Amino acid sequence: MSEDGEHGLTLIAFIGSVFSPYYAWDPARDPFDHCALNVVLYxxxxxxxxxxxxRAALARDADHIRIGPSAMEWDGTALTIRIDEVTAPIPRRVRGTVRLHPPGFTRGPFTLDAAGDHRWWPMAxxxxxxxxxxxxxxxxxxxxYFDTNDGDTALEDSFTSWTWCRADMPDGAAILYDVRRRDxxxxxxxxxxxxxxARRDIRxxxxxxxxxxxxxRIPRATRSDDGHARVLRTFEDTPFYARSLLASTLGGEPVQAVHESLSLARFRNPIVRLMLPFRMPRRAASH
Incomplete structure (x- = not known):
């Protein structure tokens, strides 16, 4: 989010695009053949x-990943993302550079399911x-906010829904992550x-x-110190996913939190998957 609150940006680099209908329909289930850089400007x-x-569009090593014409690179102090993408269904270019400067990193990942098939690491x-x-x-x-996720099974096979939110605090950030599993x-x-x-205690x-x-009508819920929160803006309202900006209180501080709600029960619906190529085209070539 920008300092003035007027702009927001989400970037997600996928190897094995978990919300891709093409990946779900691929008998080989080859994650390297289903890559994308998701860029959303609010x-x-x-x-x-x-x-x-x-897979021909993917190249990576320990400190670099390229997906088609876009790339991310870590130089030891900063993550640089070079974006060169096109919107759909109406083609408009998004091109430029984002630089992230993590002041430090948290300790390793959290497991989200009982079997340990899904891991989440809020790195910075x-x-x-x-x-x-x-x-x-x-x-x-x-x-x-900078994180990474990886998993060994499809999200919809392990979870029915989750809500997540992250808020800047005077000395860092607070994150709430509530997962509902299929069992x-x-x-x-x-x-x-x-x-x-460094992790600190939070009530x-x-x-x-x-x-x-x-x-x-995506269900939304969160948590706060006093049990009250309100929606300031809805950034995304899709058949199975919503991203919003909330006002609430955490750790005794008034905060504005970026919030997401994901319904994997909705995502499993074949009709929903048939709608996705409208916004998520596929190109098999390298560019």
Whole structure:
């Protein structure tokens, strides 16, 4: 998010694009043949890019990954993301550079399911970020969240839903992650980290109800110190996923939190999957 709260940006590099209908329909289930850089720009102008590419478009080593014309590189102190993508269904280019400067890293991953098939590592929950786009022409600074996920089975085979939120705190960030599994069990994580990545204690917040999204009626809920929260903006309202900006209280501080709700029960619906290529085209060639 930008310092003035007017702009937001989400970047996700996928190897094995977990929400890809092409991946789900592929009998080989080859993750390296289903890669994408998802780029979502919030505010004005808004943009959404998620072009899936085959294994010929992927190159990676210990400190670099390229997916088609876009790439990420780690130089030991900063993560640089060079974006060159096109929106769909109306083609508009998104091109520019993002630089993330993590002040430190948290300790290793959390497992999200009882079998340990899904792992999540909030590596740098609060990092300075610089965004400089050529198309559309836009430049801003703010704070960013950097994590990584990996898994051995499909998300929809392990979970029915989850909610997640991250809020900047005066000394770092707080993260709430509530997972509902297909076996009926769940896991509620309440985490707080300082800027260098050290974990601090946080009192588990109380459940706080939120209204569903307006268009697709995606259920939303969160937690806060006093059991109250409100939606400031809805960034994304899709058939199975919502991203929002909330106002609440965590750790005794008033915060604005980026929040997501994911319904994997909705995602499993074949009709929903048939809708996705409209926004998520596939290119098998390297560019």
């Amino acid at each position: 505010g004005r102008p808004g943009r959404f890019c998620m072009t899936e590419r085959g 929950p609060s990092s300075p970020v610089e965004v400089r786009l050529d198309e559309p022409a836009l430049a801003w600074r703010g704070t960013a 009926g069990s769940g896991q509620n994580l309440s985490l707080r980290f300082d800027r260098a990545g 588990p917040p109380l459940p706080a109800a939120l209204p569903p999204t307006g268009l697709w």
